[in-house]
Amino acid sequence: MRLSELSERSGLSTATIKYYLREGLLPPGERITATTAEYGDAHLRRLRLVRALVQVGKMPVATAREVLAAVEDESLDHHMRLGAAVWALPHPPGPAKEAPETTAARRTADELLRRLGWQYGLEVGPVSPTYGMLVNALAALARLGYPHAVENLLPYARLAGELAVADLDLVEEYETPAEQVEAAVALTVLLEPVLLSLRRLAEAEESHRRFRGDSS
Amino acid sequence: MRLSELSERSGLSTATIKYYLREGLLPPGERITATTAEYGDAHLRRLRLVRALVQVGKMPVATAREVLAAVEDESLDHHMRLGAAVWALPHPPGPAKEAPETTAARRTADELLRRLGWQYGLEVGPVSPTYGMLVNALAALARLGYPHAVENLLPYARLAGELAVADLDLVEEYETPAEQVEAAVALTVLLEPVLLSLRRLAEAEESHRRFRGDSS
Structure with a gap:
């Protein structure tokens, strides 16, 4: 397909697609004449992933380029390729000073992470931006x-664990690794x-149940 | 106590406290001389609530003034007083156009709300900012x-319901209605x-469990 059709089918303007081409987020099409190139379904899928990272995930273009390299790196296992995308998503800044x-x-x-046995969190502990956000x-x-003890946080963490199972179930409904990475980013953020x-x-519902009519 | 002690015990600067006094978020102290006033524990508690609304909840000062009036309105029941504070918290903008x-x-x-039987959400449906955020x-x-069917959302909503029970349990650990309102705002946001x-x-944990070593 030509650029105009790629634009139409991806829902992105030709200017945006040209910008992604210049920035190396999208591989060039197959050159047909001096001024036209041919794009395929792989370009369309890549644009969906770029959109998930940059437009939904608000990831800087330079970071997105690194993430795309990791997602394509077949020497990494699927967990690392998903993680490269999701864990590179911007977070609120971690603690500024101690x-x-x-x-x-x-x-x-x-x-908390030790009690949960969440190894991944411990493993990357001091550098993970998500860990910084929690701290x-x-x-x-x-x-x-409002100091929070580990005991207060455990029920919250247990529920977060159940949310993650639901999230990954949704991700696994997609067939290809590329679609799964795209879904993981989009669903994490959206x-x-x-x-x-x-x-x-x-x-609001729970407050109504407990306090309605209680004017204490 | 004098203004300086109120500042020290609340952790707020005297300039901030004077600003809240001018804006009517804090009732004036008892005038002792032409230049000094005496403040009590009620002022200290009120400052914590103001801080929860304005500094934690990022609520505009004019909104905070209205919320404080509702929180003090003894003709409202406790549910409405909690709600006045929590539901006035800023949200991302609702849908701009249809x-x-x-x-x-x-x-x-x-x-979804009908299936859950969440009456409060339906009752205030079209105007609630939280409802707008969901839409x-x-x-x-x-x-x-990534269209989401009601069936996909129900597990998420069920988990949100369990979170709300944990939240309200924490709120109820505080004794007075004013402290509960303060805790509801602070804990909702924080x-x-x-x-x-x-x-x-x-x-990350769940992805590791499912995909580690799977290089498909």
């Missing part, structure tokens, strides 16, 4: 007078607001 | 080729990054 709350929060996070969130809770809004709706 | 995906997403959200997130999924980071850590 406030007293941060040290305590780090200890809590480590103990930061726990430090913020403590700073505002289901976050679904989860947060459902939690708030459920809180 | 794209075809938005209409379908709204139908899915309505059907928006479902429309974004569909736009990127536990969101905890939840999202635990979900990503759990996904």
